[in-house]
Every structure is written in C-alpha cells, then in structure tokens.
Amino acid sequence: MTTHAQHHTPTDNAPEHPARLQWAQLVPDVYKAMVRLDAASRQGLDPTLLELVKVRASQLNHCALCLDMHSKDALAAG
Numbered sequence: 001m002t003t004h005a006q007h008h009t010p011t012d013n014a015p016e017h018p019a020r021l022q023w024a025q026l027v028p029d030v031y032k033a034m035v036r037l038d039a040a041s042r043q044g045l046d047p048t049l050l051e052l053v054k055v056r057a058s059q060l061n062h063c064a065l066c067l068d069m070h071s072k073d074a075l076a077a078g
Contacts, residue, residue, distance in 0.1 A: 048077045 023031040042050060051074035058066035 048074065051077045 054070040055074055058070050
C-alpha cells in the first residue's frame with residue numbers, strides 16, 4: 001500500500017491577492033502624491049528601517065493587505 005503525501009507551498013494556504021483598489025486609475029492625484037511621499041521617505045533612510053516603519057504604519061492603519069506586503073518587503077530587505 002502506498003500513500004501519497006501532499007506537497008504544499010506556502011502560497012497554497014495563503015495565496016497572493018491583487019490590490020483591492022486601482023488607485024492610479026481611480027484617484028490619480030492621490031496615487032501620484034503617495035508615490036512622491038514614498039520616494040521622499042527613502043532619501044537618507046536605511047531601507048530595512050524604512051520597511052519596519054511601513055510595517056508599523058500598516059499595523060496602526062489596520063490594513064492587512066499592506067501589512068502582508070510590507071512584512072515581505074522587510075524580510076527581503078533583511
């Protein structure tokens with residue numbers, strides 16, 4: 001008798017989802033301002049620290065999508 005073990009990747013249980021809103025199309029001025037703010041925040045700040053700040057902001061905003069995204073970015077930044 002043989003058993004077949006199921007092999008799962010981490011994304012099987014937690015698949016990636018696209019952004020909920022298409023900010024660039026819905027509110028282009030707000031989207032452009034967010035992009036400029038992000039670019040300004042990167043100047044002179046350690047990338048790892050920047051990602052940790054974004055993780056904390058996502059926690060304060062109760063945004064699970066952003067928290068997931070920034071947690072992954074923080075891990076990638078070290």
